[in-house]
Amino acid sequence: MDSFAADCHVLLEKPMVTSVREARELLSKRDESGKLLIVSYQRHYLPAYRYVAEAIGRGEIGDVEYVAGLQSQSWVQQTAGSWRQDPRFSGGGQLIDSGSHLIDIIMYAINEEVAGVLAYQTNLGTPVNVNSAISIRFQNGALGTISVVGHGPDGMGEDISFYGSKGTILLRTPTFKAGQGQETIVTHENHKTGPVDIRFPEESTPDQNFIDAIRGKAKILAPGESGLRVIQVTEAATRSASSGREEVPD
Numbered sequence: 001m002d003s004f005a006a007d008c009h010v011l012l013e014k015p016m017v018t019s020v021r022e023a024r025e026l027l028s029k030r031d032e033s034g035k036l037l038i039v040s041y042q043r044h045y046l047p048a049y050r051y052v053a054e055a056i057g058r059g060e061i062g063d064v065e066y067v068a069g070l071q072s073q074s075w076v077q078q079t080a081g082s083w084r085q086d087p088r089f090s091g092g093g094q095l096i097d098s099g100s101h102l103i104d105i106i107m108y109a110i111n112e113e114v115a116g117v118l119a120y121q122t123n124l125g126t127p128v129n130v131n132s133a134i135s136i137r138f139q140n141g142a143l144g145t146i147s148v149v150g151h152g153p154d155g156m157g158e159d160i161s162f163y164g165s166k167g168t169i170l171l172r173t174p175t176f177k178a179g180q181g182q183e184t185i186v187t188h189e190n191h192k193t194g195p196v197d198i199r200f201p202e203e204s205t206p207d208q209n210f211i212d213a214i215r216g217k218a219k220i221l222a223p224g225e226s227g228l229r230v231i232q233v234t235e236a237a238t239r240s241a242s243s244g245r246e247e248v249p250d
Contacts, residue, residue, distance in 0.1 A: 001026065011038050011210045013098045016227025018091025020235050020250045023228040030224055031143040042205040043105045044222040047200035048184040052162065052169050053109040054201065055188065061164030064110045067144040067177030069160045070181060072175065074153035076130055083125050094150035095121070095237065098229050102158065107229045108222075109162065112138040112224075114229075118246040119237035124151055130242045134237050146233075156209040157182075167191055243250055 003010045010030070015038045017023045030037045043049040053158075056064065075094040083089040084097055116137040121129040130150035137143060155164075157175030162168065167190045176182035188196040204221075212218035232249035240247040 004029045004035055004187075007033065007035070009036040009214055011040060011206065012039050012227070014084070014104070014227070015091070015096050015230060015234075016098065016156075016224065017231055020231050021226070023224070023231050027224050027228060036210070036220060038210045038213065038220050039224060039225055039227045041101065041104045041108070041222045042206055043101060044108060044226070045204040045206060045209065046184075047095055048186050048202050048232045049105055049109070050201045051198060052105075052171060053111075053188060055110065055169060056109055056162060060167060060188075060190075060196070061162060061169060062166030063140070064112065064138075064142045064162060064164050065161040066142060067110060067161065068147075069102045069106050069145070069158070070149075070157070071099060071158045072149040073098055073156040074152055075150035076124060076126065077154075079152075082126070085128055087128050088171060088243045090128065092234065092238065093123065093126065093130055094147055095129050095132045096231075096234050098156065099132065099148040100234065100245055101231045102148065102160070103233050104226055105160065106144065106146070107233070108226060110138070110142070112140050112142060114233055114236070114249050115139045116246045116248055117233060117236035117240050119208055119240040121238070121241035129238070129241070132237060132241075134233075134240075136233070167196070190210045 004240050079085050089199045119134040122131045124130045132148040134146040155177040158173040160171040170187040172185045174182050209221050236247040236249040
């Protein structure tokens, strides 16, 4: 907020904010200032994830009908004693931390608004959520599940599946340890013609996109609206886990 007041463009780390109220205030300040805001969700710039979003955007799997995301991480062990397990600073547990990447890429890829969220969460003796089991209804009628496991084996792994009326795209990232990147495997299948030849777009970074957008050479690939979508789902899931009911994102 101070940066916008100082007439600066802003590049933010994830999560953009820790509440929907903050997100809307920030976007309002951005619009008022006329400056640019980019959130460093690096998956918007990685070839595998960009391919999925662009293929779905081109209608290559038809209407999205179901999406399932699973993330496993040794989060409890890795963050013990740190600010990440202190809700005064973090705004939540693994769901708002590493889990925000999973929520973000699902929302980025299918580009559909969420109509309802039903969730269960456990904290495993910590002050914040560790495991989350989330069901989602999208406004276009699609369904989804997001599973976040924060007391998993050493490292981090992820699976994301997109099922459409015409095809299916699967992303598989085997468990890897910090500093030891693991390639994401992408499979694209057309329901009638079989495997689809995959050609990945070029890789970029949030930093490069930030510079190019300021210079007027590129559009923003991870705008503040991405941060808003993530916190809307995160906050609705937290409310649902407390109320035991489906919650509508604010």
